[in-house]
Structures are given as C-alpha cells and as structure tokens.
Amino acid sequence: MDSVAPHLAVLASRVRFEEKSIMGALERRGAGFEHLDPRSLFVADGSAWTGPALVLNREVGHFRALYAASALESAGVTVLNSAAATHLSGDKWHTSAALLERGLPTPRTALAMTTEAALEALDDIGYPAVIKPLVGSWGRLVTRVTDRAVATAVLEHVAALPSPQSHVIYLQEQVPKADRDLRVLVVGGEALGATYRRGEEWRTNVARGAVSEYCPLGPVHAKLAVAAAEAVGADIAGVDLIEDVDGHLTVLEVNDRVEFRGFQEAHGSRVDVADAIAAHLVARAVARTAARGET
Template identity: 75%
Template structure:
C-alpha cells in the first residue's frame, strides 16, 4: 500500500513495545505514517495542527488521550479508538454502566458521591469488596476491603485526599475466582485470542508481575468479549474477564489502549499488532 504519511498518524507520548510492534507492522505493509507526540498537540479555533485522516490513539494518559481524541474528531479525523470509547473505557463507572445497559454479566457495582455514602453502598453490596479509583490502570490504588472496619479506614483516607474526584467512590463486590483472570484481545470486531493472567497477587495485572499463558476461546467467551467491546464502542479492546468455580464468566473491565506484550509472548507471535495495522489501513482506504 502506498499512502501519504498525512493519511495515518500514530499518537503516543511513550513509544513502548506495543507502539513499536504496530509501527513495524505498518512498515511491513508499505504504509507510511506520521508519529505524533500528543504533548506537542494544540487546538486553535477548532483547528488541530498535524491532524491526520486516521489517527491511532496510543496516548497512555487517560485525560490527554480523551481530549486529544475529541479535538482530532472535531477536526474531521477518524480516531481509533473513538473519543467516546476512550472516555467510557477510561472511567470504570462509565464502563460498568455500559456493560449493565447491554445486559452483560459484571460484578455488583456502586457509585457513591461521598465517602460517607460509599460506606452505606458497601454495606449494601456486601463484604468482601473492592474500592477502585475511577481512572487508573495496572491495578494501582485498587484496595481490597474484607470488612466494614477496613472500609472505614480506607474511606477516611480517601476523604482526606485533596482532589474532589477522589471523593467519588467506585466499589464492587469481590467475585471469587481462581488465581488467574482472562484477557481477550478484540480488534475490528474479531476475537484474536485470549490469555490467562496468573500471579501471586490477587490483582493479576501483567504490570504487577502476572504471567500470561494461552487460554482457549470457546463460543461463550468470544461472544461475551465481542459484546463487551461493542458496549463501549471500542474497535480495539482488551476485555478482562473472570471465571468462577462453576465456570460462569463475568466482565471486569474493557481496556481501550490495550497493552499486548504478554498476549503476544504467550501466543508466540505478533497477531495483535498485525490486526491493528490492517484495521488502520482499511480505515485509511475508505
């Protein structure tokens, strides 16, 4: 494929394993692209400098990714993922609300607008439970609360934080699961595969040392992952699922700027990067 670099932009402030893989996949296809650091991006009078026709949004920071997508779409670009998908995936409550609207299985969840209301919400959900920041990744600041006494201590700490958004409480029931969860990779409406993420910590994030292993994808898991990605409007998604002792599947989160190093390592290939490159080229050609 021959194209102008202005047709396709890769937006990222940090060029990590995933961005390098995607860029390499584009180059193997003869597709020219422009790399753009969002820290240099600005809007004047509704016009965005360096706005390409198709933009892959790989900015790691949620707010910068969301506002960049909004500005680029306003300038007429097609952004992958869209601003709406970025907003919904980056905010855990909006993700939960989207999953619930579409009737998908997800843990009992509460949003409380003050720490005091959060304590009442936790009593209704029941213990053990989990308190999570609305925006965040890699399992950071996710707190397991086994009982009311622990919840009181955690919420007192939250109430003392300076940022008003920190006082909004997002809580979920702690669903019993094995020492692993499942990450399903979805690109362009297709399930590319799945991995088990297994670790010693109850938070099975690869960033926290969890190990990725191949996971078979049955019809039930595939349909659930596709439905979850569709619920938040994500063309590219990492869908996090847990399985209880009876085999029931529950969606925890949908990640829009998904990291896939563990996935590709487990499967011994570059399938995710290749699929993303193909998706971008298809969008650039339409």
Template identity: 60%
Template sequence: MNARGGRDPVLVLASRVGPDEKGLLTALRRGGHAAEVLDTNALRRAASGPAGPGGLVLNREIGQVRARYAATMLEAAGMTVVNSAAAVQTCGDKWLTSLALARAGLPAPRTVLAASPAAAEEAAAEVGFPVVLKPLVGSWGRLVTRVRDAEEAATVLEHVGAQPSPQAQVVYLQEYVDKPGYDLRALVVRGELVAAMRRYADDWRTNVSRGGRAEPCVLDPDTEKLAVRAAEATGADIAGVDLVEDRAGAVLVLEVNHRVEFAGLQAAHGGLDIAASIVDRIVGGAS
C-alpha cells in the same frame, strides 16, 4: 486511496513510544504506509480551526485525559481516531464502562458508585464483604483495594475522604469475585477476537504489569461473544476486555481498556504478531 494499497499515511499518537508503539509502526511500514509518530505534547488547535484533509490516527497516548482531549482535537480536524474520544471517555472511567455494560445487558460483578465515603460505607455493607474499591480512573491495578470487613472499610474510606481531589472522594466499588486463580484478557479489534490469555498471580490482582504470569488460551464461543459485545458496548475499536470466571463457572466482564498494552499477550502467544493483526483490522478497514 485504498489503505490496503499501502499508501495511506497513518499517525501513531503518543507522548511515549514503547515496545507496543514500535511494533505498530513496524507493522504499518511493513505494509507500505507512511507511518509517523504524532507527539501529543506538540498538539494544539483553535476551536474555530478549519478541518484538514482527514487521515487515520492510532491513539496510543498513555495519559487518559490527554488521550481524550487529543482525540477531540484530531476529530475536529476531520481525522479518524482509533480509539475515538467517546470510547476513551467511556473506557477510561470505570463507572461509565459499568453503565455501558449494564445498558447492553452484559454480566458483570455487582457495582455501586457512592458520591461520598460515608455513602460508600453503607454501599459496601449492602454489597457484602469482601468488596473491591477502585479509582474511577486508573490502570495496572494501582490503588485497587480489597476490603474484607466493615472495620477495614472505615479505615480505607477515612483515607479516601482526606484526598484533595473531589473525584478521588467518589467511590467506585464492586463485589469481590472469588475466581479460580486466574482471570482472562481478550483483545478485540473491530468486532473480532484477535487473541486471549489467562493471567495468573500470587496476588489476587493478576495484571501482567504487576508480575502476573500469562498463558495463551482459546475462549469458548460464548465467552468470545461476550468479549466482543463488551467492546462494542463501549464503542472501542481496539479493546482489551478483562473477564473473570466465578466459582460457579459464570463469566463476568470486569473492565474494557481503550489503550491495550499487548506485550504480555504477544509473549504468551509466541509466533502471533499482535501489532500486525491490529493493523490489518484497523488500517485495512479504513478505506
């Protein structure tokens, strides 16, 4: 059945239905689709289970690990999942994202992965202070630390070394980019830019979830192309691409997010219906 005909069922995978998920459900139903929430908590599948009739799932699970494994279960059942398990795995791990960007030849801050806090001290000195330490998995700017000098690095990394999780003791660090008071978030869906915004904050982290202020912006053609290429490099059909401009005017890719929270972007653009734009590009192209 043609998805544009408005009769194909679409599932929204989520364990928590927030404003963004409600917006997607509304947009789907407005288009005539039998849209339903698929509760991640209820999922189960045998490894030898048969494939089902197929269908489309919008992956809105907030938990990184569950989003990936749920996608593998649904894909094994013959369903098309957006974003896919592979895209969730890449975008959900900052190091895998950095590798994907590097393979695509895209500009990004200098990034180093250190297998231990001791190796991270040496890496930080090589990159040059200040440096930014980030957890491999995480969002909303949590546990992201700007380290100004070697003494501060030693203190922070001592705490990192005391973490019980082996993954937490692997250190991802980037050079600090002295941006002009803002960064950029671009929403890319199936190779098209939907909208973009500048994010400002008193803190050096500009996440809207941390109180950052957003305003709409129009990307120049080169920056738009960079955002689209970054999404494609990670395999994400729906991507929130974070970019930063350095003081010399060069635009760098910071991160690619697989589960995009678009309330801030929606508020910045006012009349633009972000959820409807996503649905039109994803569901309209699913047939």
C-alpha cells in the same frame, strides 16, 4: 503490501513495545505514517487540520488521550479509539453503566457520593469487596476490603485525597475466582485470542508481576468480549473477564489503549496483534477515503 497506502498517525508520548510493533506492522503493509507526540499537539478552533486523517490513539495518560481524541475529532480526524470510547472505557463507572445497559454480566457495582454512603453500599454489596479509583490502570490504588472496619479506614484515606473526583467512590463486589483471570483482545469486532493472567496476589495485573499464559479462545469468551468492546464503542480493546468457581463469566474491565506484550509473548506465532491492528487501521483509512472521495 496494500494497493492503497494511506497516511496515518500513531499518537503516543511514549513509544513502547506496543507502539514500536504497530509502527513496524504499518511499515510492512506499506502504509505511510507519522509519530504524533501529544505533548506538542495543539488543535486551534476554526483552523484547518493538515495532518493525517486517521490517528491511532496510544497515549498512555487517560485525560491527555481523551482530550487529544476530542480535539482531533473536532478537526475532522478519525481517531481510534474514538473520544467517546476512551471516555467510557477510561472511567470504571461509565464502563459498568455501558455493560449493564447492554445486559452483559458484570460484578455488582455501586457509586457513592460520600464515604458514609459508600459504607452503606458496602453493607448492601457484602464483603469482601473492592474500592477502585474511577480512572486508573495497572491495579494502582485498588483496595480489597474484608469488613466494615477495614473499609472505614480505607475510606478515611480516600476522603483525604486532594482531587474532588477521588471523593466519588466506585465499589465492586469481589467475585470468587480461581488464581487467574482472562484477557481477550478484540480488534475490529473480532476476538484475536485470549490469555490467562496468574499472579501471587489477588490483583492479576501484568504490571504488578502477573504472568500471561496462552488460553484457547472459546466461542463464549469471544462472543462476550466482542459484545463488551461494542458496548463502549471500542474498535481495539483488551477485555478482562473473570470466571467464578461455577464457571460463570463476568466482564470486569474494557481497556481501550491496551498493552499487549504479555499477550503476544504467550501467543507466539499464533497471533500477530500489531499486524491485526495495522490491518484494521489501513482498512478504516481506505474506507474513509472511499466514503469521502478523498485522495
């Protein structure tokens, strides 16, 4: 048990395996915490915040997670990950821009403001390519296009979507790879480990039936994953890497509210993800208390 027992909160509208595991790890470390449901959360402008000074953001919905973090930060709360990190990592274009700014390898990417411009961009990137929604997870609405005719048909459907944000089109080359990609978990600037994710289709999302397998973490993978997490400002992140047929690594995505059940099952007793997150939360809370002279 830690000598200092800070009071924390876990922000989540759904308490899944990951949230239960983190809460259990906090209990074992003697850290007082509460479950903060964003569906009943409000932060009034100018009102004093009387809740925990440090909040772990595990809200599953991107926009609610983003605005909850922003509202809490406006009240002086430390949120992990920060609103800025959620903003960058939750939007695929902002993630790509942050990775490119740091000079990190990532697939060729374009952002088009119209379907006509998207077709021209795809001609430049080349086929096969992938059309993705700016915000989304679990591989939903991610579409592989193999030629201009397929792209034209897909983009007609995109143009018919009701959300104006959907009409801003994110395009990416499809990197030739083996039947797997890699996920590296990063907590507090340290890579905890890696898994291979294998699936029967080209999208290797565990939510779509892909299987996580233990992957020995090499220094190159670890360094790149940590750099990618730092690029979006995330304390806690799942970094998706692709290794092409020549062995070159690229960063595909950075997930700020990462699910880790498959990762944990693949690693077994080698790594305790929830405890690593709990330890980082406690350390950040203690450091905040010391820096501000709080009690």
